[in-house]
Amino acid sequence: MAEKTLQDLFHDTLKDIYYAERKILTALPKMAKAAQDPKLKAAFETHRDQTEGQVERLVEVFGIIDAKPVGKTCPGIDGILEEGTEVMKEFKDSMALDSALIAAAQAVEHYEISRYGTLRTWAEELELTQAVALLGETLDEEEATDEALSMLAESSINGQANVAAE
C-alpha cells in the first residue's frame, strides 16, 4: 500500500474544502432569505457571489495538481452547517434570529479560514507557487467576510438592546 504523502494530504483537503464551498453555496441563499436586517441579507448575497468565484479558484488548483475537481464528504463542515440549521429553526420569528445567523456564518468562515490557511502553507511546502497565490486570495476574502460579520454582530446587538430598552 502506498504511503500517504503531503501531496495526498493536500489533495484530500482540497476535496474537503471543495465539498464545503459547494454546500455553503446552497446554504447562503437560505440564510439571506431568513435574515431580517437588509445589511445582513446583502452580506450573505455578496458572499454567495464570492463563493462562486472561490469554487472556480479551487477548480484551478485541482488543475495545477492534475486532479479532477471532486468533493469529499467533510464531517467538519456538515456538523457546523447542521448546527446552523438547528439554530435557525429554534430562533425563527425572534429578534435574535439575525444574531444566530451571524454566529453560524462566522463558525463557517472560521472553518474556511483554517482550511485555506493550511492549504496555502502546504502549497508553499510543495512549491506550488500559483496555488499559493490562488489560495491566499480566497483566504483574504474569508478573513474580510469574517470581519464584516463581526461588525454586523455588534451593530445588531446594539440595535436589539435599544429596542429592548424602549
Next chain:
Amino acid sequence: MISKLDDLFVDTLQDVLYVERTLVKRLPKMAAVASSSELKDAILGHLRESEIHVERLETIFDMMGKPASAKKCEALEGLLKEAVSVTGDISEEETRDAAIIALCQAIEHYEIARYGTLACWAEELGGREIRLLLEETLEEEKEADQKLSALAEGRINQRAAA
C-alpha cells in the same frame, strides 16, 4: 424577563462548554499520536488551557445563576471524526504531524468563532465581568492557533534548509 437573545447566549455557552470538556478528554490521545516533541508540547499545553477554560465557563454559569450544563456540539464531533479518519490513514510521522496540526487549527478556529460571538454578546447580556472572562479565553485560543501556524511554517523552513 428572559429574551430570546439570552437563550441564544446560554445555548452557545453550553455548546462551548461541551467543546472544552471534550478536548480535555481527547487531547491526551492526540498528543500521544503526534510525533514531534514540539507538537506534543503544544497539544499538552492546550490541554492545560482547556481545563482552565472549563473552570472559567463554570464561573460564568455561576455568575448567571444557571447550572453549568453542556450541550452536544455537532461541529466538534464532525471535526474529531475527521481527525480520527485522516490521521489513522497516515503512517509517515511528519505527514501525520502535518495532518494533526491542520485539524487542531480547525478546532481552534471553531473556538475562536464561538468565543468571539460570546464576547460580543456578553457586554449586553452578561455584563462586563463575563465579557472579560470570555475575552481572556478568546486571546488564549488565538495564541494557540498562532503557535500551531508557527509549527506548520517551521516545517517548511526545515525542509527548505535540508
